Amino acid sequence: MMTITDVSVGYGAGDVLHSVDITAAAGELTVILGANGSGKSTLFRTVSGLLRPRSGRVEFEGEEITRSRSAAIVRRGLAHCPEGRHLFPRMSVEKNLTLGAYVGRRDRKRVRALLERSYELFPILQDKSNQNAGSLSGGQQQMVAIGRALMSDPKMLILDEPSMGLAPLVTEQVFEAIVGINREGIGVLLAEQNARSALKIASTGYVLAEGRVVLSGAAEDLADDPAVQQAYLGV
Incomplete structure (x- = not known):
């Protein structure tokens, strides 16, 4: 579904990502492991059109999106739930959620159906739909952020x-x-420092270190790799 080929990205004079190659298959859950500063967020911002790579290409469903605008990428079926949630704290939970459907906002019936799906996935959000998002616990805010991303009806999250x-x-x-989202057939590309939990639910994994892919393979193989165990699993 997504192919990242020889992508290098930088800020100013230096590169943060160096010739990164990653493939995320349709309907699968792919995890990107790495410490803070390894380049995970930069990679995701590049894929979603917020940053432009110095070199390389990104393809989604066989079409290049390397220099596409973010809104066009969302319309193609790719949604990004960023680190830090980035909610509107003084707006209600429901308004935060419906903002995620902005690119398809004219189809009100579809927007309502997507909203109901978010409430089915996270029932607590329906109970708190009229509360300001800033009043929620951290976990509930993360649920809003994921639900908002799903409101664009993505093929990959x-x-x-x-x-x-x-x-x-x-x-x-x-x-x-x-896991439930992935079982619906939505591909998931997940960046996590919680390597143990992430590898349990993923099918494929990549390890980023200093902006380079240093390991990749089946998630279960990475979980058994001594280097991964020492660096991320505390073994």
Whole structure:
């Protein structure tokens, strides 16, 4: 579904990503592991059209999107749920969610159906639909952020550190939701520092270090790799 080929990205004079090659298959859950500063967020911002690479290309469903505008990328079926949630704290939960359907806002019936799907995935959000998003707990805000991304009805969902700052029980709930999303046939590209949980639910994984892919393969093989175990699993 997505192919990232020889992509290099930088800020100013230096590169953050160096000749990165990644493939995320249709309907699969692909995880990107890496420490802070490894380039995960830069990679996702590039894929979603927020940054332009110095070189290389990004293809989605066989069509190049390397220099497409973000709105056009969303219309193609690629949604990005960024690190840090970036909600509108003084707007209601429901208004935050419906903003995710902006590119298809004229089809009100479809927007309502997508909203109901978000509420089915995260029932607590329906109970709090009229509350300001800023009044929610961190876990509930993360649910709003994921739900908002799903409101564009994507074929692939990019999730950047969805478990950051969450309690273990809430992290488990979020990961269960991610698995449910993937079971609907939506491809997931997931960046996570919680390597143990991420590798359990992923089919394929990549390890980024200093902007380079240093390891890749089946998730279960990466979980058994001594270098991954030492760096990310505490073994």
